[in-house]
Amino acid sequence: MSRGFVKEEDQEEIPMVPPRADLPNGAVNYVTEIGYNNLLEERNALSLEKESLQHDNEKERRIASNLINAKLQLLNERIASAKIVSLNEQPKNEVRFGATVKVVIDNAETPQQFQIVGVDEANIAKGKISFLSPIARILISKHIGDTATLQLGKVERVFEIMEISYT
Known part of the structure; x- marks a missing residue:
């Protein structure tokens, strides 16, 4: 039957479903x-x-x-x-997916800690960042003592890696 012959109150609304965390095509x-x-x-x-x-x-x-x-x-x-990704199989001395990384940002007195996780698990309030995030991208493949620089407009943030663990 054509939608033109259906009473307006009988028409169902199509539900708006919030999208899941972004995962680019091919990722x-x-x-x-x-x-x-x-x-x-x-x-x-x-x-x-x-x-x-x-x-x-x-x-x-x-x-x-x-x-x-x-x-x-x-x-x-x-x-x-x-x-x-099995965290037990990740290299213990290198930042990879699943790593918990303690960093000092711009010579701050207090280090911060992030775990690099999947897009659905990411939650900055819990210190979990997506492996696709800019911070994770600059930290991956680094070792303890290495620095990584994140360009934010005209400002550079320097991250020094203090600890790497997989728990």
Whole structure:
């Protein structure tokens, strides 16, 4: 039937699904084992949420179900493309994916610590940065004592690597 013959109140809204963290086309979806497990937990939570949907209004239930289905589709694509990187196999004296790096930025008195993780696991409040971030890119392949410079407009930030660990 043509959409022209459907009552306006019967038309369902297409749910707006927030996009997942950006992973450029062609980029490998590297994840830590913890990051991969978080994705699986997220999928389980969405599945449980979908199963427990209860709305008095059938239309509201369908819209909520469609939203969860759309989120699940994006999440399943991320899980299917995930490549788990074993932290035990990373070189202990070099910054690579999964490394926790302690750095001093611009001769600051207090060092900062970052772990280089996958795009879905990144959370700056927890000190986890995406391997695609500018900071991670300048730190990768460096060793203890090395410096890396990040150009931010006219300002240069110098990162000195103090410690590297894989935990």
